[in-house]
Amino acid sequence: MAENDEGDVEYEFREDIYVEDVGLTWVTSSWDLPRGLSPEDAERYLPKGGPVEFWLGLAELAVESFDRSHARQLGQDVRRLSESALPDEAIRTVWLGATHGCFDPAEHGMDARTWLRRIEDAWLAAVCRIDPAFVPPPPRPVTERALRQAVLEAIHPVANDLPVCRERLDELSGEIARIAGLLAGGSGDADQAITAFNAMTGHAYGALDFAEYEGSRSLEEFAREAARPARPPVADITRRELAEIVRRLREGSLESDYYLRLLEANVSHPRVGDLVFSPPDGLRDVSEEEIVGEAVQYRPIAL
Known part of the structure; x- marks a missing residue:
């Protein structure tokens, strides 16, 4: 932010070519920032209001750091959810999944819609500091197939926890x-x-x-x-990533169903689950990488 010769405030926005959506996805992608701080840095950099103020500060930052044509997406995202017919628990589950459980509104005395309204209020206050006459438009339905698919991808880790009407x-x-x-x-x-x-x-x-x-x-x-959302193949998935999926399956992750579907969608072996949970004698007590090697080298018999 800078002043011109006439004393008017000019706002300098950060135009990041890698940022296309400064909506809720952008806000929740910062879930791990507080975790990466030492106690001393947390005391120095995090707001005195604790995690609530940290998250609300991100909503303001979306406006202050990016052009409003980008940042208005946040208001649209919030209102689509808060005005939807989704049960409050479904919204909370998606939020917890997107933030890896780092911030639960219920632990701070708020249901999911109350929390979304707090985010919208912080966002709108930041917009109105720049444009006092701004009136948020009504939420538009999401019709772009790519955006709808991106939402499905984002909620996969919690898909099995979402209620189905x-x-x-x-x-x-x-x-x-x-x-x-x-x-x-x-x-x-x-x-x-x-x-x-x-x-x-x-x-x-x-x-x-x-x-x-x-x-x-x-x-x-x-x-x-x-x-539930289907699990499509992941383009250019690596053996290292596949091995990590196998490791989580072996450890009995709470999301094992999700990881098994993910593995099945990205290797050609028709019984890859058996390789993980009931391996043949030659694959007992082997590394995750060796199981992945067996799975990816499988080729169907040509008839």
């Missing part, structure tokens, strides 16, 4: 039962119905998933899985 479960259960009936009757419409179901859910189910699901799970369990 009864209407959605009933809808998916009915469709699963319908497809199973089409397959049982040999209908030629089954393939088209499966394709439509996969397009609706983002999964890649095949005919056997519908025809034989009763042997391993209930209809509602199948529907609940379909309601």
Whole structure:
């Protein structure tokens, strides 16, 4: 911030070519900053109001450091969530996942929507210091496929903890039962119905998933899985990253279901879970890297 010759304040914004979204994603990406400080530095640099003021300060920083055309995304993100039909617990779960559990509004006497309103108030106050006449526009729906997919990617670690509404479960259960009936009757419409179901859910189910699901799970369990985000392959995933996934599976991570789906989506071995949990004699007590080596070198037998 600087003054010109006439005494008016000019704001110098940081235009970071790597920052495209200065919304809630940008704010929550700073979850580990307090953890990286020594007690002395924390005392020196963190606000006296503790973690609440730290997070609210990030909302102000988004406005003060970036052009408002970037920073207004924060207000849009907050209002989309706070005005949505999502249960308060669902919003809190997503927040905890995005911040790796470092800050829980409930521990500071706030539900999730109250916390979002605090963030919006801090953001709006910072904007109005620059433009007193600013009125936040109503939230616009997210229609960009890439942005919607980015949100799904961000919530994967907590996807299994998010509640699924009864209407959605009933809808998916009915469709699963319908497809199973089409397959049982040999209908030629089954393939088209499966394709439509996969397009609706983002999964890649095949005919056997519908025809034989009763042997391993209930209809509602199948529907609940379909309601969760699918785990797409990760471009350019490295062996080191795959080994870290195997390590977390071996340690019995609370997110083991997520990590197993992640592993299955990124290696060609059809029974990679068996390599981790029930390895053959030659792979017992070997390193995570050796398990990954076995998984990635697998090639289907050509018929």
